[in-house]
Structure formats: C-alpha cells, structure tokens
Amino acid sequence: MRNKGVRIAVATVVAALGLAACGSGSSGSGGGGASSAPAAGAGSASASSGGSAGSGGSLKSGLKIAVLPKAVNIPYFDAAYAGAKKACAEIKATCEQIGPTQATGAAQLQFINTVIQKKYDALVISAADADSVVPALKKAQAAGVTVVTYDADVSDASARTVMVKPTTPDQIGKAQVQWIAAAIGSGGGEVAILSAAATAENQNTWIGFMKEELKSHPELKLVDTVYGDDDAAKSAEKAAALLQSHPNLKGIISPTTVGVAAAAKYISGSQYKGKVQVTGLGLPSEMKAYVKDGTVKSFGLWDPGMLGYLGVYAAATKASGTDLTGGLTAGGKTYTPDSGGVLVVGPPQEFTASNVDQFAF
Numbered sequence: 373m374r375n376k377g378v379r380i381a382v383a384t385v386v387a388a389l390g391l392a393a394c395g396s397g398s399s400g401s402g403g404g405g406a407s408s409a410p411a412a413g414a415g416s417a418s419a420s421s422g423g424s425a426g427s428g429g430s431l432k433s434g435l436k437i438a439v440l441p442k443a444v445n446i447p448y449f450d451a452a453y454a455g456a457k458k459a460c461a462e463i464k465a466t467c468e469q470i471g472p473t474q475a476t477g478a479a480q481l482q483f484i485n486t487v488i489q490k491k492y493d494a495l496v497i498s499a500a501d502a503d504s505v506v507p508a509l510k511k512a513q514a515a516g517v518t519v520v521t522y523d524a525d526v527s528d529a530s531a532r533t534v535m536v537k538p539t540t541p542d543q544i545g546k547a548q549v550q551w552i553a554a555a556i557g558s559g560g561g562e563v564a565i566l567s568a569a570a571t572a573e574n575q576n577t578w579i580g581f582m583k584e585e586l587k588s589h590p591e592l593k594l595v596d597t598v599y600g601d602d603d604a605a606k607s608a609e610k611a612a613a614l615l616q617s618h619p620n621l622k623g624i625i626s627p628t629t630v631g632v633a634a635a636a637k638y639i640s641g642s643q644y645k646g647k648v649q650v651t652g653l654g655l656p657s658e659m660k661a662y663v664k665d666g667t668v669k670s671f672g673l674w675d676p677g678m679l680g681y682l683g684v685y686a687a688a689t690k691a692s693g694t695d696l697t698g699g700l701t702a703g704g705k706t707y708t709p710d711s712g713g714v715l716v717v718g719p720p721q722e723f724t725a726s727n728v729d730q731f732a733f
C-alpha cells in the first residue's frame with residue numbers, strides 16, 4: 373500500500389510549484405537546488421503568502437553567518453548551503469560553510485568555538501549529535517550568537533532559537549516503510565535500517581515513526597538497525613555486513629543520503645541486485661543511476677536548498693532583533709514556527725524512474 377497522503381503532497385508540490393524541476397520553467401541557475409528554494413518554500417503547509425510579515429522589521433545588512441552541517445563534503449549539505457548562499461546574497465549577509473569531515477558532535481565542537489571566537493552574528497547548524505553540542509551552543513548564545521538548527525535538531529530547545537525541519541517526521545518516517553513494502557511486494561520478508569549516526573535527532577525520529585508504521589505491515593520484519601555515520605565507505609561496509617548476517621534480507625531502508633547511495637551502489641554491483649530492495653532518503657543526482665538500473669524502485673527527499681535558505685532567514689531575522697514567534701518572512705512568504713520553535717518547510721517528494729531526472733539537486 374502506498375501512502376495516499378504522501379502521494380497527494382507530492383502532486384501538490386510538483387504541480388503547483390515545480391520543485392526544482394529542470395523542465396518546469398522555474399527560474400534560476402540550478403546548482404544544488406538553490407534556485408528553487410523560494411518556490412519550494414511556497415508549498416509549505418506552514419507558509420502563508422503576502423500580508424504583513426510576521427517578522428515585521430527589516431533585516432540588518434552585513435551580518436556574518438556560519439553554516440555548520442553535520443559534515444562537509446556531503447552533497448546534501450552542499451545543496452543546503454547553496455540555498456543558504458542565495459539567502460545571504462538576498463539579505464547582503466556574509467555566509468560561510470564550516471564543518472568537520474566526520475559527522476560527529478565532538479568534531480563539530482571546535483567549529484562552534486570558532487564561531488564564538490570569530491564573533492559571528494549567527495550560526496545555522498545541523499547537529500550530528502543532539503546532546504553533546506548543547507553546552508557549546510548555549511555558550512555561543514551567551515556570547516551573543518543567534519543559533520538556529522536546520523536538518524537535525526538538538527535535544528534541548530533552549531540551545532537554539534528555531535529549528536528548520538525539512539518535513540513532518542511522521543510523514544517521512546512512514547513513507548519509507550511504505551516504499552520498501554511496495555518494492556518488496558506482498559510476500560514481504562526481513563528488512564533492516566542503515567542509518568547515519570546513532571546520535572542524530574533526525575534519523576532517530578524517523579526511525580521511531582518507521583517502527584510505528586511497521587506495525588501496519590505484518591508482512592515485514594525489522595531484523596536489524598545499523599549505523600554508517602554518514603560515511604560512504606562505512607555505510608557500504610554496514611550494508612555488506614547486513615547482507616551477510618541476514619541471508620533472508622529482502623530490503624534495506626536508509627534514511628540518509630550517504631547511506632542510501634552507498635547501499636544502492638553496493639547492491640547494484642552485487643548478486644543481491646533485484647533480490648534485496650533499497651529505499652530511503654536520497655538525492656536524485658546521486659540515486660538516478662540506481663533507479664535506472666533497477667536497484668531502487670523509489671526513494672524520497674525534499675529540496676535541501678530550502679533548509680539553508682530558511683535557516684539563514686531565520687537566523688538573520690533573530691539576529692536583527694526580531695522575535696520569531698510571530699513568524700519570519702523569506703522569499704515573499706511568511707513561515708510560522710510551532711510552539712516548540714519548529715518550522716516545517718514542506719511535504720516530501722517521492723522519486724521514481726519517471727521523475728528522477730527532473731530535479732536539480
């Protein structure tokens with residue numbers, strides 16, 4: 373069974389907005405999906421167009437904003453940063469992406485300290501570890517740095533002003549189970565999850581919702597959850613180990629762009645191709661080869677550029693002295709965080725062989 377809600381949401385985004393669709397006539401220069409950022413955001417359930425901007429006053433120009441992904445050299449975060457740069461150009465801020473090559477909280481700490489030392493006005497961070505970066509973020513806030521989380525949150529909401537979440541976690545968690553169920557077929561069988569870091573808020577939240585959804589799929593049995601730490605080589609090793617230790621495995625769900633590409637690449641070149649299904653959250657640019665060669669029937673994501681774009685606007689709005697509880701304005705739209713300070717960008721997108729070529733990220 374496919375998720376009707378997700379399919380409807382996909383249709384809405386694609387039809388109404390042309391989410392980064394190459395052939396949609398959406399303007400911009402491509403490159404990481406940044407050009408589609410405002411358009412994609414317009415589809416958000418939490419966005420409203422026109423009217424008086426929730427953020428009210430104007431943004432300061434010349435703000436110095438650091439963008440700190442879980443790790444650098446991950447195309448997903450480069451796409452998010454392209455959106456951040458677009459926002460920074462619009463508001464005349466200076467943007468810089470800094471970060472470690474390993475996606476761990478410990479590795480992020482030194483970069484948070486750099487932000488404090490170099491007196492950045494704002495930090496937009498995807499937390500590799502929901503807990504361990506909290507004290508450093510609080511130190512940054514005490515030093516006058518506006519902190520916004522994007523992509524992956526921290527466990528203590530007081531350590532950031534708002535969180536820019538890509539999509540509703542229940543929807544994307546459940547959708548991944550539905551995608552693997554459809555790929556495997558009614559016979560079902562054993563499935564495993566290949567995640568990013570065990571400390572990541574976003575993956576852990578989605579996995580929680582996957583487990584909920586699995587209750588509605590008695591034909592599927594979750595036999596293992598392993599962690600590739602958003603490292604391609606480690607993720608491929610973990611995929612190979614799953615196949616070894618579970619000879620009856622029928623599917624792998626990988627809710628990380630690094631993990632799903634690594635698993636698909638490994639399976640595509642192995643005896644398991646066509647026998648073990650793969651789905652998860654991936655970039656169309658990294659996954660299209662595996663969709664076309666039949667390794668992957670469908671997978672999903674959102675426009676990563678929107679995360680960076682809204683992260684910068686949220687940070688700049690707060691750093692300009694405007695409280696965000698009334699919402700913030702970006703790309704001509706107003707986005708209103710919920711009572712927990714979470715701002716959801718919009719619905720997820722499902723990719724299949726029929727649309728995977730249409731996306732620029």
Ligand code: RAM
Nearest residue numbers: 448568627628629630653
């Ligand atoms: C990886 C990262 C990121 C996540 C995506 C789906 O790039 O783990 O945090 O949101 O996958």
